[in-house]
Amino acid sequence: MFKRRREAREQQELQRSGREMWGYFQSIPTPLEELDEEEARERAAASAAAPEPDTAEPVALVDDFLPPEFVAPSQREMAGLMMPWPGPLVVDGDIVTCSRCETYRDWIVLSVQGRVWLRCRAGHETHEAGLDTAWFNRNSGPMTEEHGSYDDGIRFLGH
Template identity: 85%
Template sequence: MFKRRREARERQDLQRAGQEMWSYFRSIPTPLEELDEEEARERAAADPEPAVAEPVAAVDDFLPPDFVAPSQREMAGLMMAWPGPLVVDGEIITCSHCETYRDWVVLSLQGRVWLRCRAGHETHGTGLDTAWFNRNSGPMTEEHASYQDGIRFLGH
């Protein structure tokens, strides 16, 4: 009986100490808040009147044509290699023809996602959409003239 009371008292003491610690940390201003306050005071002291904005010369900020990525309209689609197992909604996707479960080429064409296994079987990726493809694909590094060139580049 006394052991339970002592343990309950110790738990309450620990909770109280934790609450005090968090209230202390919440009361301390963050370094960014301190910098913002100091910067505001310095600006008010140094420049009592707001400055009039001067017109800025127009600058051509477009990238050179070699650095501009082609738009989605100019490309037929995007593809990426997926070497490991592909898990969608907790299930491993397997090829319906040859039962392989890894080493995919994932294609994003016209708003749909397609899967291609090493044997060349293609199927619609149910449960996959272009948003999933965009989240999981890296930056576009290569551009290919044909679908077969892209497949060969990815090693299939």
């Protein structure tokens, strides 16, 4: 019985990973690949000779570091799921409208890292807090297509 359950779980995981789309992972260069050998050696020698100073150059990173709910799916470097939603979408008894262009139909619904986003025809992406991954999975049909990037998927769905 345990074996069967494990097999079922493995099957589920297989299916889930098979559904992952728009992965950007391969396109991110690793920093080392950009250094030629000599440069890498020099850099290694320099860092061996001089320990990191406490007063390093200022790095402007912090302000770009938004919590996940503020980073739109198109701006992310990870895979997710998407499905078309041609008609109106009702959340908590209300028809959802785009906060920027007020359209109420012709959505693409995105499921990324446990969050559900709505993308309208005009390309506005909004995190929909009233919907979650479980909702997405209940409402999505079987996944039939995989796309190498978010844009490919969006285009495939006609946006």
